[in-house]
Amino acid sequence: MKISKKINKEVLIQQIILVGLAFFFYMTLKSNIIAIYLHPRLIPLIGISIGIFLMMIFCLMTQLYRNQPQKKSHVKYFIFVLPLVFGFVLPNTVTPPQYVTPPKNNAQEERSKKSKIINFQKEMVGDTIVINDQNYLSWVNEIYQNTSQYLGKKIIVTGFVYRQPELKEGEFILARLLMTCCAADVQTVGFRCSYSNEKNLQARQWLKIEGELGITKSAPTELPLIRIERMQLMTKPKNEYLYPY
Amino acid sequence: MKTNFKNEDWVLLVRNIKKTVKLLIVIGLIIILQEPLTQKYVLSKLDFFNIIFMSILLEALPFLLIGIMISAIIGKFVSSEYLIKFLENKKHNQVWSYVIALLAGGVFPVCDCAIIPIVGRLIKKGVPPSLAITFMLAAPFTNPIVIIATFLAFPYNPDYAVWRIFLGLSIALIIGLVIRFFVKEKDVLKEEKQQAHHHHTGCTCCAEKSGKKETICQETRQALNWWQQSRQNIIDIFNHAIKEFFNVGGYLIMGAFFSGMLQVLIPRSSIMDFRGNGFISLLIMMATAFFFSICSTSDAFVAKSFAYSFSYQAIMGFLILSPMLDLKNLMILLATFKKGFVFKLVCLISSISLIVVSLFSLII
Numbered sequence: 001m002k003i004s005k006k007i008n009k010e011v012l013i014q015q016i017i018l019v020g021l022a023f024f025f026y027m028t029l030k031s032n033i034i035a036i037y038l039h040p041r042l043i044p045l046i047g048i049s050i051g052i053f054l055m056m057i058f059c060l061m062t063q064l065y066r067n068q069p070q071k072k073s074h075v076k077y078f079i080f081v082l083p084l085v086f087g088f089v090l091p092n093t094v095t096p097p098q099y100v101t102p103p104k105n106n107a108q109e110e111r112s113k114k115s116k117i118i119n120f121q122k123e124m125v126g127d128t129i130v131i132n133d134q135n136y137l138s139w140v141n142e143i144y145q146n147t148s149q150y151l152g153k154k155i156i157v158t159g160f161v162y163r164q165p166e167l168k169e170g171e172f173i174l175a176r177l178l179m180t181c182c183a184a185d186v187q188t189v190g191f192r193c194s195y196s197n198e199k200n201l202q203a204r205q206w207l208k209i210e211g212e213l214g215i216t217k218s219a220p221t222e223l224p225l226i227r228i229e230r231m232q233l234m235t236k237p238k239n240e241y242l243y244p245y
Numbered sequence: 246m247k248t249n250f251k252n253e254d255w256v257l258l259v260r261n262i263k264k265t266v267k268l269l270i271v272i273g274l275i276i277i278l279q280e281p282l283t284q285k286y287v288l289s290k291l292d293f294f295n296i297i298f299m300s301i302l303l304e305a306l307p308f309l310l311i312g313i314m315i316s317a318i319i320g321k322f323v324s325s326e327y328l329i330k331f332l333e334n335k336k337h338n339q340v341w342s343y344v345i346a347l348l349a350g351g352v353f354p355v356c357d358c359a360i361i362p363i364v365g366r367l368i369k370k371g372v373p374p375s376l377a378i379t380f381m382l383a384a385p386f387t388n389p390i391v392i393i394a395t396f397l398a399f400p401y402n403p404d405y406a407v408w409r410i411f412l413g414l415s416i417a418l419i420i421g422l423v424i425r426f427f428v429k430e431k432d433v434l435k436e437e438k439q440q441a442h443h444h445h446t447g448c449t450c451c452a453e454k455s456g457k458k459e460t461i462c463q464e465t466r467q468a469l470n471w472w473q474q475s476r477q478n479i480i481d482i483f484n485h486a487i488k489e490f491f492n493v494g495g496y497l498i499m500g501a502f503f504s505g506m507l508q509v510l511i512p513r514s515s516i517m518d519f520r521g522n523g524f525i526s527l528l529i530m531m532a533t534a535f536f537f538s539i540c541s542t543s544d545a546f547v548a549k550s551f552a553y554s555f556s557y558q559a560i561m562g563f564l565i566l567s568p569m570l571d572l573k574n575l576m577i578l579l580a581t582f583k584k585g586f587v588f589k590l591v592c593l594i595s596s597i598s599l600i601v602v603s604l605f606s607l608i609i
Contacts, residue, residue: 014491028303037300045307052310056490059483079495082502083302086295138400145401180394181543183300184508187550244397244546 010074011063017080018060022053024087037183039243128154129213136176137244140189143213147224150213155226158208158234159190161201170198171216174209174226179241186241192216195228206234290509298505302498304540305358305573309497310490312359316366317485321478329371343421346376347414350384357385357541357568358497358577362489365434365581374433378590379421385541385568386413395564398545399552405545408605409564416565416601420593433586496580500573504538507572511536517554527602530559531595534567541568558606565602570594 025046028034034043124130129150131139136157143150162175175190193209194216195201209231216225277283350360364381368374385391386409395406519529530551539547544567548560570591578587 014487017491018487025303034303036296037303042304042307045311046303049307049310052314052486055483056487059480060487062480063484076495077491079498080491082498083299086298141400178546180546181540182304183296184304184504184537185539185543185547187513187547189550 007064008066011060011066013074013077015057015060015064017077017084018053018057020084021080022050022057024084025050025053028087035239039179039181041243042181124153128156131155131157133242136242137178137189140191143191143224147213147215147222150224151215153213154210155191155213156208156210157191157226158206160204160206160236160240162188162190163203167192168216170194170196171225172198172201174207176242177240178244180244189242191226192223193226193228195231206236208232208234294505294509297508298501301501301504301538301573305356305497305501306494308356308359308540309362309493309577310486312356312362313486313489313493314482315359316362316489317482319363319366319370320485321482323370325370328367342376343379343418346380346421347383347418348387349380351387351389356388357574360384361574361577361581362493368434373425374428374586375421375425378424379417382417382420382569382594383414386410386417388541390542391545391568394542395545398549405560405564408561412561412565412601412605413568416569416594416598419597419601420590423593423597424590428586428589430583430586433582435581435583493577493580496576497573500538500576504536504572507536513550516551524603526555526559527562527599527606530555530563531566531599534563535571537567538571538573539567544568556606557609558602561605562598562602565598566595569598 028037029043029046029050034046038046129139129143157174159174159176162173164173167173171192171194173188173190174193175188177186178189179186193211201207209226209228211226211228211230214225214227215222278287360381364377367380368377392406392410395409396403399405516529516533519526533551534544537547545564548563548567551563552560575587575591578590582590
């Protein structure tokens with residue numbers, strides 16, 4: 001094995017990439033931006049990866065002066081620059097309009113408060129269905145499955161205004177975002193609502209509504225529909241995601 | 246000589262043309278981006294793409310790293326002689342080795358992208374490709390997290406989860422058997438570059454390549470005390486992991502990149518245009534599973550969002566194909582296996598799952 005005074009270029013490039021990735025992971029963790037991308041249950045894995053990266057960097061340090069026998073092209077390392085560019089440069093120039101900008105205080109505490117894991121309990125308060133973050137998904141499942149059982153019942157639910165082209169006049173969807181694993185699988189779930197003054201509502205406005213559960217005939221099937229009786233404007237919650245498990 | 250000069254002139258000219266074209270494109274883009282409306286549109290698209298790309302990456306990279314570490318540890322501590330001996334013992338009853346390959350995923354609960362480096366390592370250590378591929382395809386279906394997620398996503402139709410396990414395992418077994426009897430190639434793994442290997446210090450993996458080195462290595466090994474030995478072991482493991490990370494990681498990044506692009510270009514609502522009961526809807530659902538590259542632990546919930554518009558059979562196709570094959574996995578497969586083998590594997594997985602799901606819908 002030849003040891004020279006010259007720095008091995010390939011090892012140096014690998015070092016820089018690993019340091020960049022570790023630093024990027026650390027920054028997303030520290031600033032809690034990670035909450036936009038990932039389910040809280042996966043966040044410890046980011047810590048583990050930082051550990052593995054650090055060990056790799058340490059191991060590469062011992063090889064920095066080892067000679068490289070042949071000249072090789074380092075083009076394949078270019079692809080590793082992509083996540084760093086997208087991770088570091090873009091979030092500063094663009095603030096996501098659709099997603100929450102996370103608070104910058106104690107990340108650990110925030111996270112434990114944030115994880116609203118839904119349990120599958122359905123209870124009615126008197127004759128009214130009161131839906132909160134904890135029972136949201138189970139109620140959505142139940143109401144979509146057994147719509148006829150709940151016809152005419154009072155319902156209280158929060159969400160944001162979401163419109164789809166197939167909706168009728170005066171209708172909108174009171175939606176929530178559901179994250180199972182990461183932001184790539186986020187989907188909108190919610191209830192169809194009818195409201196006479198629908199035109200005045202802005203998209204993505206958060207609302208708390210009270211209404212009566214009915215039914216609407218949409219192309220292939222019948223879907224539940226909430227006829228709104230009262231509504232209250234709300235500010236966007238700190239974390240708008242719901243986590244099914 | 247003269248022709249040579251001419252050639253170089255041509256090359257120069259072509260290069261210049263390429264340069265001017267690139268320059269024109271950049272200038273054009275800058276002019277277009279001056280328009281505030283397009284600016285807003287591009288930024289919102291870019292923003293959406295960024296979120297998808299980063300989240301797939303942040304979700305898959307830790308799992309890939311863990312898979313690479315396990316693979317490196319297997320490479321260091323499980324000797325190929327032992328592994329082959331173990332499998333040969335079972336040879337009187339080959340059925341058992343396939344049963345183990347099918348169910349091993351339940352004990353070894355790693356995600357579908359972490360499993361590929363591990364499987365590559367097992368094949369390198371002498372496990373027959375048919376068995377290793379069976380293990381690779383079956384692992385996501387027996388993964389407890391995947392099973393629980395499927396039950397939670399369809400609380401009113403538990404049969405989705407049950408059929409998913411049953412059909413998934415049978416497809417894995419069929420593909421394993423097809424590879425065993427019809428795919429004759431011995432070395433399915435991508436060849437490693439020698440130079441890249443040799444710059445590591447006293448790495449014992451070199452011992453596998455030449456017998457002479459082995460004796461030298463072992464002599465030097467014995468001279469080391471326990472502390473030095475374990476330190477050397479850890480350094481060896483990480484050196485292997487680094488090499489594998491820079492091989493596979495790039496492919497993962499590319500997979501996440503393309504997947505993000507596709508999710509931006511093809512909105513989910515446009516998939517709804519193909520809803521219905523026919524064969525086309527099954528194909529569309531399977532294509533969606535491939536291109537969206539959603540982790541097998543969460544794809545059941547995405548499938549649910551289609552369940553109101555697509556048929557039972559189409560949703561089943563999504564649930565079956567998504568853990569076995571998607572864009573992100575295909576990229577990692579290409580980093581580990583030879584191109585020809587990956588091509589055969591992709592053909593096998595897509596055709597057999599299509600046939601099995603179609604047969605299933607005839608029965609149900």
